[in-house]
Amino acid sequence: MNTLELVPFDPKLNSFVSTMVRKLVSIGVLSLCLHPSCLVGQDQKVADSVRLIYQQDTLKDEAKLELLEELSFNEIRDLKKALVYAGELIKLAEEKGNKDYIQVGYFITGNKEMLLTNMKEALSAFIKSAELAKELNSVTKEGECYIAIADIYSSANNHNTSVIYYSKAIQLLRKSDDPSSLASALLNAGDEYRKVKKYDTALLYSQNAKVIFDSLQYQTGTGYSLGNIGMVYASTGKSNLAEKYLEEAISILEANEDYNASCDYLLSMADVYLNKGEKNAALNYALRSLGLAKQYKLNQQVINANLKVSDVYSQIGKTAEALKFYKAHIAGRDSVSNLQTVREMADLRTDYEVSQKQIEVDLLNQEKRNQRSIMISLVLILMMAVIIASILFKYNSQKKKAYEVLHLQKLATDEQKIKTENALSELKALQKQLIHSAKMASLGEIMAGIAHEIQNPINFVNNFSELNIEILDEMREVFQDKLDASDKAASDDILNSIAENLKKINDHGKRADAIVKGMLQHSRASSGEKKRTNINTLVDDSLRLSYHGLKAKNKGLNISVKTDYDNNAGEVALVPQDISRVLLNICNNAFYAVNQKKQTADSDYEPTVLVTTKRSGDKMKMSVRDNGNGIPKKILDKIFQPFFTTKPPGQGIGLGLSLSYDIIKFHDGDLKVETEEGVFSEFTIELPVDY
Numbered sequence: 001m002n003t004l005e006l007v008p009f010d011p012k013l014n015s016f017v018s019t020m021v022r023k024l025v026s027i028g029v030l031s032l033c034l035h036p037s038c039l040v041g042q043d044q045k046v047a048d049s050v051r052l053i054y055q056q057d058t059l060k061d062e063a064k065l066e067l068l069e070e071l072s073f074n075e076i077r078d079l080k081k082a083l084v085y086a087g088e089l090i091k092l093a094e095e096k097g098n099k100d101y102i103q104v105g106y107f108i109t110g111n112k113e114m115l116l117t118n119m120k121e122a123l124s125a126f127i128k129s130a131e132l133a134k135e136l137n138s139v140t141k142e143g144e145c146y147i148a149i150a151d152i153y154s155s156a157n158n159h160n161t162s163v164i165y166y167s168k169a170i171q172l173l174r175k176s177d178d179p180s181s182l183a184s185a186l187l188n189a190g191d192e193y194r195k196v197k198k199y200d201t202a203l204l205y206s207q208n209a210k211v212i213f214d215s216l217q218y219q220t221g222t223g224y225s226l227g228n229i230g231m232v233y234a235s236t237g238k239s240n241l242a243e244k245y246l247e248e249a250i251s252i253l254e255a256n257e258d259y260n261a262s263c264d265y266l267l268s269m270a271d272v273y274l275n276k277g278e279k280n281a282a283l284n285y286a287l288r289s290l291g292l293a294k295q296y297k298l299n300q301q302v303i304n305a306n307l308k309v310s311d312v313y314s315q316i317g318k319t320a321e322a323l324k325f326y327k328a329h330i331a332g333r334d335s336v337s338n339l340q341t342v343r344e345m346a347d348l349r350t351d352y353e354v355s356q357k358q359i360e361v362d363l364l365n366q367e368k369r370n371q372r373s374i375m376i377s378l379v380l381i382l383m384m385a386v387i388i389a390s391i392l393f394k395y396n397s398q399k400k401k402a403y404e405v406l407h408l409q410k411l412a413t414d415e416q417k418i419k420t421e422n423a424l425s426e427l428k429a430l431q432k433q434l435i436h437s438a439k440m441a442s443l444g445e446i447m448a449g450i451a452h453e454i455q456n457p458i459n460f461v462n463n464f465s466e467l468n469i470e471i472l473d474e475m476r477e478v479f480q481d482k483l484d485a486s487d488k489a490a491s492d493d494i495l496n497s498i499a500e501n502l503k504k505i506n507d508h509g510k511r512a513d514a515i516v517k518g519m520l521q522h523s524r525a526s527s528g529e530k531k532r533t534n535i536n537t538l539v540d541d542s543l544r545l546s547y548h549g550l551k552a553k554n555k556g557l558n559i560s561v562k563t564d565y566d567n568n569a570g571e572v573a574l575v576p577q578d579i580s581r582v583l584l585n586i587c588n589n590a591f592y593a594v595n596q597k598k599q600t601a602d603s604d605y606e607p608t609v610l611v612t613t614k615r616s617g618d619k620m621k622m623s624v625r626d627n628g629n630g631i632p633k634k635i636l637d638k639i640f641q642p643f644f645t646t647k648p649p650g651q652g653i654g655l656g657l658s659l660s661y662d663i664i665k666f667h668d669g670d671l672k673v674e675t676e677e678g679v680f681s682e683f684t685i686e687l688p689v690d691y
Helices: 013-027 044-054 061-074 079-096 099-115 119-135 139-155 159-173 179-195 199-216 219-235 239-255 260-275 279-295 299-316 319-336 339-347 357-392 396-482 485-522 535-553 576-598 656-666
Strands: 531-534 560-564 571-574 608-616 619-626 670-676 680-688
Touching: 061 079, 061 099, 079 099, 099 119, 099 139, 119 139, 139 159, 139 179, 159 179, 179 199, 179 219, 199 219, 219 239, 219 260, 239 260, 260 279, 260 299, 279 299, 299 319, 357 396, 396 485, 531 535, 531 576, 535 560, 535 576, 535 608, 535 619, 571 576, 576 608, 576 619, 576 656, 576 680, 656 670
Parallel strands: 560 608
Antiparallel strands: 531 571, 608 619, 619 680, 670 680
């Protein structure tokens, strides 16, 4: 590339530059979509090469804008220089009235400021970029802006706001034709769920992101997915799996000279080795992460690495070294997370919040009002105390009365505080209920939409197949008698084949129709209102409804149903319709399992389903156990996935356990399964008593 400085500039170079820049942009399509520690596609070599062209200063406006975009985007060695290029891009784009490049310029500015840990400036730039993306009607770019804003709040440990923005980004990007950006949003949201210890959700999001990256054959994106999966396994104590995924991720990213995420994954490797008791190996990984972070001026990674190195030295017993690195961590952390910065970041929120945004704002304002009321009350109490103290010198007889007044004031203040805290708790519970209702409603709308779209063609298939069978019968009556014996035999073979095919078409059409009706049934939403409900009554009603419903379809059904209800089970706050749906699904599966085994088992086999309730401390347990064929180990980890089923076609669509799992998680509960293949299966629902 150095030869470019020795040849005269050719005007035709403009078209070459445009072509080259477009190719570079396509290569870096994920660059600004991932976590600040996971920026993909930035390439210092590209920045160095493009700078030689830009320095000739003979470019036309469009080519100059493209080059400034590439320079600011790919410059990672000197982030402040990258900000200068981004500023030039915004200025030139504003002069030319080009909103597309203004939007890109602010987005790149936000990313570079974020890498420099200037969070207030980064958030301001991303908000401007989001406003412009909305004006340009670019769903993809607006979604990417929400991802970046979510990353900012994640860095500030504001996980509630961060998850809201990630959800909004995913919702928008599902409507776009940009699978890479959707994968990035899923990946970042998964990492956020890992931080709040929702590991199942974190793993699912990361795995879904990897599927998309693999399909795009985007190696770097696959590297981030592997790394995030590895960190989930590390957090859940699965050291061998964590080490495998993290090593593969680090190898891919270092081969592409991408050290931002490598620093995080190296720290996770340090945790893996600490759990294994190999402290020296853990220290090597932590120091390696710190070295890379310092070399490439990655401030947030330096802060994290200093803390990890301090922790490892402390466990080794080197107190002086541990203190040294901890002080470095504190200094870096305070420079980023000071109170003023957090306050200013909160002031920069815009109208781009998702539907739950208003609830959060109300909660925040309510908290501020409560604090103000308490402060005013305390000031009043203090003033009254001063007045009473001065009066006591002259009027000792009023001393007892003054103390009574103070005591009443304190009781009123405490009562107001309790009322405020109760109101805040109720608002938070309402927020969680709204989120769940929105999620279930969204799933119902999707399923109902798919079902209704499919219903019409299925009806046509069924109706015309039946009509054609009738036409064939008419053909036999009209034409068969007019044929001789040989032609009649051949005609019979053909007509029988056609009739058989039409019957198969009709059978499969009816199967499809059953699946669609099942989807419509699962799309029904409950009211979402929680009520205190008697557990034993709810379980018994669901059990009997399931059994009698199955018995109505199978007249010869004979299953032994046993119950063991805890007399002290009492009541629990829950959504009765949702929990009843879960119990019905699990009971239906249990009856189906024992009925299937009965068809192949010995004559002495007695199909049995046992249903129990048990109140244990602050937990309420409901169990359904059957002595059917059990669940094979190879599919045990898939049973809660949507549309996964072991039932024959037409008897199940694989949504029951998936929806059941989501419903129980919404109730802050847990749905567990124990099984032994060929012996039994037992599903246990655990719910908090004081929900």
